[in-house]
Amino acid sequence: MSRTLMIQGTGSDVGKSLLVAGLARAFANRGVRVAPFKPQNMSNNAAVTSDGGEIGRAQALQARAARLTPRIDMNPVLLKPQGASGAQIIVQGRVVGQAKARDYQDLKPRLMQPVLESYARLKAEAELVIVEGAGSAAEINLRQNDIANMGFAREADVPVVLVGDIDRGGVIAQLVGCKAALGDDDAAMIEGFIVNKFRGDASLFDDGLRFIETRTGWPSLGLVPFFEAAARLPAEDAFGLRMRSHDQRDGVVIAVPLLPHIANFDDLDPLKAEPGVRLVFLKDGEPLPPETQLVILPGSKATIADLAALRANGWDIDILAHVRRGGRVFGVCGGYQMLGRVIRDPLGVEGAAGDAQGLGLLDVETTLTGEKTLSPVNGHAPIFDAPFCGYEMHVGATTGPDCTRPALQLADGRADGAISRDGRVAGAYAHGIFADDCLRASLLRTLGAPQSSLRYEESIEETLDALAAHCARHIDLDALWEMAR
Template identity: 75%
Template sequence: MSRKLMIQGTGSDVGKSLVVAGLARAFANRGLRVAPFKPQNMSNNAAVTADGGEIGRAQALQARAARLAPSVDMNPVLLKPQGGNGSQVVVRGVVAGQAKARDYQDWKPRLKPAVMESFARLSAARDLVIIEGAGSAAEVNLRANDIANMGFARDADAPVVLVGDIDRGGVIAQLVGCKVVLDDADAAMIEGFIVNKFRGDPTLFEDGMRFVAARTGWRALGLVPYFEGAARLPAEDAFGLRGARATKGAGVVIAAPLLPHIANFDDLDPLKAESGVDLRFIAPGDPLPAEAALVILPGSKATIADLAALRANGWDIDLFAHVRRGGRVFGVCGGYQMLGRLIRDPHGMEGDVAAAPGLGLLDIETVLTDTKTLVAVSGRAPTFDAPFHGYEMHVGETAGPDCAQPLLRFEDGRVDGAQSRDLRVMGAYVHGLFADDALRAAFLARIGAEAAPLNYEQSIDETLDALAAHCEKHIDLDALWEIAR
């Protein structure tokens, strides 16, 4: 029978997702059939699965670490924050509706059967399922009907290992505090703890590990140094981007405004990996840098709201000045929609605003639809004479004169995207374009940057191997296998 192990955290962004990915690759390297599972995730960074649904980007990365194709069973409930409509609720890869935070609490009992069925199906063919919790294990205010943390652990009889983040400070209080606030039955599910993101001399924290173990009765399973390669892997959410300041560096400057509902921002990860590129996420209140050769408008889960935020920050004025100077602009999905003349929302998909004027940099108009396109695609980009592969994940249809110059041509003959007459402003719905080495190199050549000899997809697997080795060295994997049941 499959064994199960749940990794919960003392809070958000403590490194649960990376720990699960590292453990998945490490146990897979030991010859085990491993699968990741997250009952409920909240993220606008999502991935398309082979079975035609969507799951959190972190679970797709964890599946890759386990050497599996991602499936909707790996993340049966995905919450995608969406402007004035609260969050879009995705169940087994398909949009089930929208819910405000308080209203969502009433959804949980109805969602539990889907969660448990997906977990059972995933477990049936695996030696080990590694489950990731959401947020903090100590969110006792949300404990009723919980499907993400201790509620799931109790229902699935899954032993828990708690991860704390020493980098943010107060890790002893994080861990001991969880034991204090949890009820006895929930606390009894926790078998051990891991202290993550340590920097410095580990001998200086030996007493800290012993103190936590003595106060909680949990086993100390690892003091894990900060993994520098984390920046090379797709992130689950935008926490790491918030508050980012533009900094000068080497290479051609590419700027991306950090919009409130930014989605699938890992589209830009391959550019960040290029030594000839100085990629800058521009924080609210900062201007778009005048020295930028390219401005990228990334994907958005609330296009109309983010368009208003773009204007409120004065980034529209900066963008028009950038274009007048001869700079280039590229829009991805929601960013592509913003570049047009008008966005209409007749079904109220994003809230109460029925229509909003776009930036007018492309002669196109978009109508947001009540159906969602979710599909992996590949083909060729004629402008760059290069192949591409990626995925569509959007609501909306876009048309107009500039679509007569499509950016992409799919293998099935369909086309996507639009370009201005001078080819300096362009956009498309397809995510993941820059992961293709040939297309990225041709694109960078257009803005005066030279691509490095980088195999991006191979670099992700190499980083996952390094993460697995990091976990093997600093976490007691034999003890984890013993704990798993």
């Protein structure tokens, strides 16, 4: 018989996604067929699935933890914020439209059916489905027609474990306050709690656990220490990047402007993991470090708006000066589009219809279209003289003289991207290419970095195994199994 358990949080960034990944690997290591599920996610960090759709990157990582191939049913509703036009709405892997926040609330009643359909398909194949909620369980202003938290839990009759984050402080108030804010029927769905991200002597929190148990009536299922190795895993949103201090390591300096609508920024994780690389994320108002050897313009969910933000910060001037000094630039997807002469949006895909002047570092131009390209890709990268694999996820087509020198040659015969005449500026649509050890090593050699022994994909597997062991040590897995239904 299949069982289900739902992990909800007292707020955002309490560690729900990471705990679901750790629990998925821990139960998979016990021989259980596990599947992750998140009814609704909001993220511009998405993954292409084998069935031709897209889901949140966190659910793709959770699928990997469960030793499954990611599929659209694992995240049936994905919201991708894109600036003034609201959010792009993706249902079961496909774009169905755009909506502002208030309009989306009116749409939610129609989304419960596809959510339940996807859940039923997963449940039919798995012995244990671990569901992840979104934001806070007690967002009572969003409770009507909810599909992400208690609305789903009650509709599907799924028991809930509530997670609080002690690292940010106030975890007792978080958990007890959630109980107070929830209606009685919603609170009755919660069958236990976990305190996450603890630091220090666990015995010093014994009284805190007892107080929470007494005030809520819920048993403690674990006091989970802060998992330092979490930084090695792909993050779900850009909040951590914006809070991150500059990397102070010695090494090749790669700079990345933190654009307001940065998307698929896990492209950068393999470079961040390299010991010979100092990856610098530029926050608003920060200049390009003079020692920068490579600038990477990342993907964007609102390319024209982010191009304007890049100029407002003066980064366009910095990048042009960097190239004049002999520096290198590489653009990924939206970043590639910014490097061209012009971006045309005749259909108003990103808001008001119109054109925007690009940086002019590549002799190409882009026209945005309403049709999204979603596809896994692989092939050879002439610019790096190395094989690669990755995925396409973009709207628009780019053409021009520099496209006769493609950055990537796809196995299906298509070319992707462009290289400038002097070879110092390039870009491509494909995401995920820096995860390839050979390609990354070739890139770093051109920048003068020492040879690295990093095997990126192996390091992800090792970290997931360590996370599973961490969860197994500090969470009562047997109690979770008995609680699931």
